Amino acid sequence: MYLERTLEESIKKATKSFSVVLVTGARQVGKTTVLKACEKEERTYVSLDNPLIRDFAKKDPELFLDRYSTPLLIDEIQYAPELLPYIKMIVDNKKEKGMYWLTGSQQFHMMKDVSESLAGRVAILNLLGFSQNEKFKRPERSSFIPTKEYFNETKNSSEKIGLNELYEMIYKGSYPAMNVDSTDWEMFYSSYLQTYIERDIRDLKSISDEQLFLQFIRIVAARTSQVLNYTDIANAVGISVPKRKCSTMGLR
DSSP states (O other): OOOOOEEEEEEEHHHHSEEEEEEOOOSSSOOOHHHHHHSOOOOOEEETTTTHHHHHHOHHHHHHHHHSHHHHHHOGGGOTTTHHHHHHHHHHHOTTTOOEEEEESHHHHHHHHHHHHHHTTEEEOOOOOOOOOHHHHHHOOOOOOHHHHHHHHTTSSSSOOOOHHHHHHHHOOHHHHHSSOOOOOHHHHHHHHHHHHHHHHHGOOOOHHHHHHHHHHHHHHHHTTTTOOHHHHHHTTOOOOOOOOOOOTTTT
16 A cells, blocks of 8 residues: 655656656655656666666666666665766756656765765755655645644644554654554564664764664664753763864854
């Protein structure tokens, strides 16, 4: 079952205005699914999660883009940033809208590569987990704004949620797999965290101790909705907080 996403309209508008559309977001939030739901014409699909395809893209990006014709959806573009300069050359030459749809889960280094290679040619959209409006099949409703006007507008059409149902929603979280499919909560999040560490965190040179990082995740999770205090978190994890100069405010 597919639930419509609020981002769909933004994707369609961006496709009409830009040669490249990049949808970023965490793993498993539905980036590829929402793009495929927006397809109005047949679009070639290729995933760089496949190690053979990824190797092809990295070693010969020009031939790769010649092999897969546009319009093209490339999944997990962060695995082959070598493609970006060649995508730039192609879109500059053809000057067509909506040629490439890209997805990217790991934003640490990817955003720098994209901004340097495709500046002015790419629309960057960020997809989050399900909003409450999306869960209740109201993707067209405006974003939540805590104003009197918003509450007056939505109070008559909003679902009444009991306390038990509210706790269940919090327990499940906002990932599509936990809200659309009958997925085991513990198995899903355990596998998700393991995948995140193995595929994303290991690419960061500053992360060398996985157990320490897991401890950091638990401590941060326990402080959800609290004021962000780096010193408090660092003390709880058992690491030091490096002193940084604040160039904007002139503080130490």
